[in-house]
Amino acid sequence: MVQVVDATELPAPTEADGAVGSRGYRIGPFDRLVVDVFGFEALKAREIQVDAAGDIALPIAGTVKVGGRTPSEATALIAQQMRAGYVRDPKVSVNLTESVSQYVTIDGQVGLPGNYPMVGDMTLIRSIASARGANEFAKLNDVVLFRTVNGQKMVALYNLAAIRRGDYPDPQVYARDVIVVGDSPARRLLRDIIQGAALITTPIVALIQNSNN
Structure with a gap:
């Protein structure tokens, strides 16, 4: 179950969530x-x-x-x-x-899915580029970003084409984020909110609630 929040981007994670610092790569154990x-x-x-x-x-x-x-x-x-x-x-x-400790996971319709080290100032588009970019037939209006903030799982749906047009900023990406490009079960978490829209022009940000709550 998801609940939309009044935000245009995901909040930054805290050190308790496994992030070290707000930007840039921080060396960790076993790197x-x-x-x-x-x-x-x-x-x-x-x-x-x-x-x-x-x-x-x-x-x-x-x-x-x-x-x-x-x-x-x-x-x-x-x-x-x-x-x-x-x-x-x-x-x-x-x-x-x-990198063992500080990485972002990129999956879905990209050239090379996997874990990528956080080096420098990472954004959504730059992160996807590090995975050799979106595939030729990838659904650019269907990019899901998962993040844990203060122990709460959150999700956001982005449209890469809208970002490239300048409709809204390219969001910051942090260590432990998970990015899924293209049609995926992840998007179905937001199906009731999106209501079948083929294209989003503003980000959708939501909390992921435990079904037992």
């Missing part, structure tokens, strides 16, 4: 990184996995707490700890190679 320090053979394209506490161990820098930081923040922290180890002006780069 895999490549750390590169120019001029240091031991730290040349070094692949390393973040441990359960959010730490990595590197020569000279020692234990570095990267969990909860963006890759750029981790870069700055590693450089700072290397300077403390008497390395002058270290040139550090940190890149994500595999």
